[in-house]
Amino acid sequence: MTVGTEQKMSINVEKLNKDIAAFPQVHPVTKDMKLTHKGVSRLVMLDRYTFKDTEKITLSEGDFVVLTIKEDPKFPARGLGYIKDIDWQAKSASVLIDEEYRHSLDKPEEVETGIVKRSLDVIEKPLEIFYEQIAKRNATGLASVETTEEKRNEWFEKFYQELVNLNFIPAGRVLYGAGAGTDVTYFNCYVMPFVKDSREGISEHRKQVMEIMSRGGGVGTNGSTLRPRNTLARGVNGKSSGSVSWLDDIAKLTHLVEQGGSRRGAQMIMLADWHPDIIEFIISKMQNPRILRYLIENTNDEAIKKYAQDKLKFTPLTQQEIDMYQGIINYKQIPGSGGFSEKIIKDAEIKLRTGGTYSVHNSEFLTGANISVTLTKDFMDAVENDADYELRFPDVEGYNEENMKAYNENWYKVGDVREWERQGYKVRTYRKIKAKELWNLVNICATYSAEPGIFFIDNANDMTNAKAYGQQVVATNPCGRVA
Template sequence: MSITIGEKRTLNVESLNEDIKLFPPVHPITPDMKLTHKGVSRLVMLDRYTFKDTEKITLSNGDFVVLTIKEDPKFPARGLGFIQAIDWENKTATVLVEEEFRGVLDDPDESTTGIIKRSLDVMEKPLELFYEQIAKRNATGLAAVEKTEQKRKEWFEKFYQELVSMNFIPAGRVLYGAGAGTDVTYFNCYVMPFVKDSREGISEHRKQVMEIMSRGGGVGTNGSTLRPRNTLARGVNGKSSGSVSWLDDIAKLTHLVEQGGSRRGAQMIMLADWHPDIVEFIISKMQNPKILRFLIENTNDESIKKTAKEKLKFTPLTIQEEAMYQGIVNYKSIPGYGGFSADIIRSAEEKLATGGTYTVHNSEFLTGANISVTLTKDFMDAVENNAEYELRFPDVESYDAETMKVYNEEWHKIGDVREWEKLGYKVRTYRKIKAKELWNLVNICATYSAEPGIFFIDNANDMTNAQAYGQKVVATNPCGRAA
């Protein structure tokens, strides 16, 4: 028996089923199987959700593989293809990439022929080529909790019929993990408790985020409990580097932890509108120098100007560059611009007018996460009333030892400066800002960099049924914010 996949290439089913026998969780291919999906859905199924021979113990010439066809540190491209030859000594293989995936190949010969040579480390052999195989594995795993063989068979059949008919499609982590015998999470996304405001608390939070992502889950974090930049840290007789710098450290885990060998994790990081670091947080991911200059020139708030200036990097023209751009501009008076386009001449004029090139500092800052601002009703009322808004945080600098002990034990459970103040603890107002200035900053940055998103946290807590269980909304996972 053979099946046709990809570009009318055939795969020997008997041979593949022999390989499958070495992997107990995988169900063999049978003649009635037909669901393979198409396009991106097919690639996602084979790359993310199928059981694979990751150790390559059955890999041989002619095998169908999923692999990284374009290696990029941030955005690797995956594709499908067939093994043409394997060099076991050098741990590489020559692969014929399916035609629909060749568009991302930079090398002209590779993109034309589809023949590429890649490390074995970036390719895997999927053993489940049909959705029915995944459905059988999932049904087996879900029915495994039953105590008798008869019940396991009964519930396997019930689960399988619902899955294979697509009346019910589990989340991706269930598709990947159920019945596979692997130590992965069955939950797609998690929301973490507030971060405890200490080095130990941050380290523990970071550890848990790493563990969740390594098992395939996405993570949401609210960093509003971390003390602001330059706030006194008495224990080390120094000052805090601020919430945003610590949140960047947590976000970097996304780039470090691979999930299933092919995907990066996903994080959502949030900060409250009342937090004194909120301006730095909002601007932190702005990569457009023109927008930073626009902010500097069009805001009346000095902290926004200062933060935008700190993000903006200016490199003056060298003498040689200035001469080159002036030479280009000189062609402006010549018919046809001496072969230069009008856009090139305008760009040269702009470079001369500004005297250099604007870029941004820390272009990779917080890129491991999406970011959102948690918006309160108090803030939105201040926007509507064109009022000032206080940026506040517990006044840890003035706390005595007893109060500091309470802060260390309780603040991360509260996570809201308004509630903390109601409990009778002193709160410091770091400064005031016109609410509309902050609101405009959110909108400008979101418009031109798609960050930050917004999350109406008071509304979420008013409407959540979690309150019935004595809980509250802290943040959302990456799927739950408004972009």
């Protein structure tokens, strides 16, 4: 039996089953199997959820593989194909790419032949090509907790029937991990507790995020417990670099940690509307120079102007560029000269009038995470009443030894400046801002860059059943925000 594709090559199921015999986790292909899915769904199933021969001990010519077709550092394109030949010494292989994925090819010879040469490091051989195989592996893994063979068989059958009939489809990490015998998580996403405001606390938080992501989980972090920029750090007699810089450090883990399977990591990072670093947080991820210039020209808040100016980068035209653009415009003055379209001439006029080009500083900042602002009822009331809103944080600079001990031990457990104040601790107001200015900033940035999202944290805590267990909502995982 072979499974055909649109290409000249096809999957040799008899050989595949012989290869599968070396992997006790994988169930062989049988004639009754039919669920392969189509298009993107098929690629996602094969790339993210199937069990693969990662060590390539069975890889050989003719094998069906999933591979990186376009090697972009941020957004590589994956696709399917067949091994034409392997150079084990050079650790590379020639692969015939399925017609469906050839649109990602950019080299002329690859486009013409459909054959690419890629490192074995970006080629993987899926051993499960039907969804039924995944369902059987999952059912085996889920039933494995039973203490008798009879019960394991009984629950295998029950789980399998629900899975194969698509009555129930587990989360991706379950599909990938259950029954695979690997140390990956069975949960897609996690929410971390508030970050403890110390070097040790940040390091421990970072360590846990890294561990979760390495096992395939996405992570949500609320950084509102980290002290604001330029706040005194008494232990080292210095100033804090601020919550936003530390959150960027945590976000970078998304780019550094290779997750279980091949899915890209996901993080959600949140900051409270009352945090003194909230303006920097929102603007730091803005990638559109035009919006930064709009903010500078239209806001009445000096802090918004400052952070927009800090993010905006201006590169003056060189003399050579000035001469080139002036030369283009000069053609406009010569009747019948042709040569340049109206669009090119208009662009040259704008460039000369502006005197340079605008871009952004730190374009990679916080790109490892989605960001959201946790919005309180107090803030929304201030917006509705066009009132001032206080940006506040525990007054760590004014605390005595006893207060500082309480801060170090308990602030990260509370995580809300309002509750901290209710408990009798001094809170410092760093500044006031018109609530509508901050609200407009959120909306403008979200409109033109889809960041930040918003999360109504008071509403979430009012409605959650976590209160019954003495818990609170700290943040959401990457799937839970409103963009």
